[in-house]
Ligand code: SF4
Ligand SMILES: [Zn+2]
């Protein structure tokens with residue numbers, strides 16, 4: 001599967017599927033609470049399974065600076 | 068995982084509540100949370116005019132959208148900070164959102180209004196960009212609200228912002244800052260009421276909302292945010308939250324509950340009295356407010372370096388640009404009949 005990380009810099013990774021979203025994030029070392037995972041327009045939960053041919057996006061929710 | 072309302076496949080989990088929602092019911096849940104916070108703390112009363120501070124990022128864009136959907140009279144205020152391409156794209160995202168929804172927008176361009184942008188202001192005063200930026204934004208927001216007749220300033224501060232600030236203040240025992248943290252700061256003479264309607268929603272929940280609503284927002288981060296301590300605190304809190312859902316909310320809410328009692332017992336009475344700034348007339352604890360002091364300081368150096376002509380004096384009144392139409396004058400509150408329709 002293709003994983004596009006936007007944290008927020010764009011970065012691409014290739015992982016073996018099928019896998020649950022939870023396992024994908026674990027493998028990437030990403031804390032689930034800080035991101036949303038999407039497949040196209042569809043938002044995924046940690047229990048959703050990602051197939052080998054899928055492309056998913058891991059989008060960072062964390063923004064910094066004094067506001 | 069199934070939607071807690073309809074049983075369809077879930078798209079977003081709200082782990083701190085042990086629930087998940089399909090897209091439709093997630094949007095409903097989210098907007099209801101905001102509405103409840105507004106009502107519970109009487110943030111915005113019926114008929115009040117709201118000025119929304121809009122950076123173009125997900126939080127402020129989501130806030131403006133929800134306020135619009137809840138039927139509030141909400142005008143955007145975007146402050147153009149002059150931080151290269153980042154700021155240019157922030158304005159683009161903000162204007163696109165406003166135009167698509169026909170929402171009124173006010174823009175203050177710092178470089179046009181005050182001759183200097185945030186990077187130069189930081190360099191000339193030898194201070195951190197975020198410190199002079201935060202101070203400038205707060206001043207401009209308040210002054211625009213007061214002079215344009217808005218009742219409330221709403222900002223997009225979320226649970227992660229509030230919890231990480233709290234953590235930072237607790238770690239350093241900054242007690243003066245600790246008592247000033249709440250979702251509502253009441254109005255005072257020449258100080259507009261300030262509210263944070265998203266203060267109990269996490270960044271992740273807000274991001275899910277902007278994605279599901281397909282709102283245009285700026286995902287890119289300000290270059291000065293890199294390495295900010297707040298990011299470290301947020302990351303630490305998110306690790307705790309993943310292991311113990313609800314940690315961030317409990318941390319903030321329990322704190323606010325306790326401080327409320329302390330405040331009622333009179334800590335607020337010890338608050339220093341506010342005077343009018345000698346330079347600009349806006350509230351300050353000293354003779355000259357922090358905003359005027361900072362900018363006067365920057366002007367002195369800018370003149371020495373020949374970047375600003377020697378005879379120019381710093382003028383704190385911001386210059387406003389109105390979208391879509393240009394209004395005349397400023398100080399008077401428009402009669403209901405003159406208010407823009409959309
Ligand atoms: S990160 Fe700092 S400099 Fe950048 S917009 Fe936020 S407060 Fe201003
Ligand atoms: Zn549902």
Ligand SMILES: [Zn+2]
Nearest residue numbers: 344347356359
């Ligand atoms: Zn002043």
